[in-house]
Amino acid sequence: xxxxxxxxxxxxxxxxxxxxxxxxxxxxxxxxxxxxxxxxxxxxxxxxxxxxxxxxxx
Amino acid sequence: xxxxxxxxxxxxxxxxxxxxxxxxxxxxxxxxxxxxxxxxxxxxxxxxxxxxxxxxxxxxxxxxxxxxxxxxxxxxxxxxxxxxxxxxxxxxxxxxxxxxxxxxxxxxxxxxxxxxxxxxxxxxxxxxxxxxxxx
Numbered sequence: 001x002x003x004x005x006x007x008x009x010x011x012x013x014x015x016x017x018x019x020x021x022x023x024x025x026x027x028x029x030x031x032x033x034x035x036x037x038x039x040x041x042x043x044x045x046x047x048x049x050x051x052x053x054x055x056x057x058x
Numbered sequence: 059x060x061x062x063x064x065x066x067x068x069x070x071x072x073x074x075x076x077x078x079x080x081x082x083x084x085x086x087x088x089x090x091x092x093x094x095x096x097x098x099x100x101x102x103x104x105x106x107x108x109x110x111x112x113x114x115x116x117x118x119x120x121x122x123x124x125x126x127x128x129x130x131x132x133x134x135x136x137x138x139x140x141x142x143x144x145x146x147x148x149x150x151x152x153x154x155x156x157x158x159x160x161x162x163x164x165x166x167x168x169x170x171x172x173x174x175x176x177x178x179x180x181x182x183x184x185x186x187x188x189x190x191x192x193x
Contacts, residue, residue: 007074007122015064022137022184023071027130033072046186 002037010031016041066141067113069181072127075144078175079108080114083140083154085186103176109186111156117168117175128179131161149190159184 001012003009010033017034019025028034067078088105119125141153159181168177 009074009127011124020071020137022135024131024134026134027070027134028072031072031126031132032120033126055130056083 003029003031003034004037004041006035009034061142064143066139066144068139069113069127070136070138072122072123073125074113074115077116077118077124078113079116080112080178081140081154082110082112083138085154087111089178107186109156109159109182109183109184111140111152111159112178113138113181113183114176114178117165124177128161128164131166132164133160135160135184136181136182147189147192151190153189153192155187155189156181156184157187179186 003017003019005013005015005017010028011017016037017028019022019028024033030038061079065075065078065081066073067075067081069075079083088108089102090105091100092103093100115124117124135158138156138159141147142151147153160183161179161181164179165177168173169175
């Protein structure tokens with residue numbers, strides 16, 4: 001099971017949350033601090049489309 | 059040399075520094091008396107660790123704030139860390155860790171007219187450790 005940071009009090013939002021030893025993950029989930037990681041979290045961010053201007057446009 | 063207290067406090071990995079006005083971590087072992095006939099003074103030896111962390115906090119009910127952090131911890135095991143300042147962990151800035159502590163009592167409302175709502179919570183039990191190397 002893996003989790004993702006939601007609120008900045010526990011880390012950088014959007015990054016994986018690795019619980020330190022002894023941390024109660026259920027309480028963090030209940031408080032909305034973290035959420036379970038989904039398949040979309042593993043995908044890289046979509047690349048921006050690069051459009052080059054022709055000399056006439058510049 | 060005395061220093062101006064400005065510790066970093068986390069409870070269950072949540073940074074509560076911005077709500078905390080007081081913090082005490084007592085690293086303690088039970089004292090077991092081992093005095094016997096013939097002794098001229100009482101003798102003691104160390105027993106089990108009997109640690110305790112007490113935090114004074116401004117109570118707030120917002121998303122990701124004090125209530126949201128503590129509500130799910132009543133009666134369950136968690137980890138608390140205290141560090142003298144926000145710098146990296148070092149021998150001069152040791153992070154004290156209490157692993158396996160339990161919060162048995164959480165004030166639901168603590169209100170006095172004209173004052174900011176404050177609570178004091180105590181985590182009991184757990185094992186003491188210290189980190190002086192990791193950031």
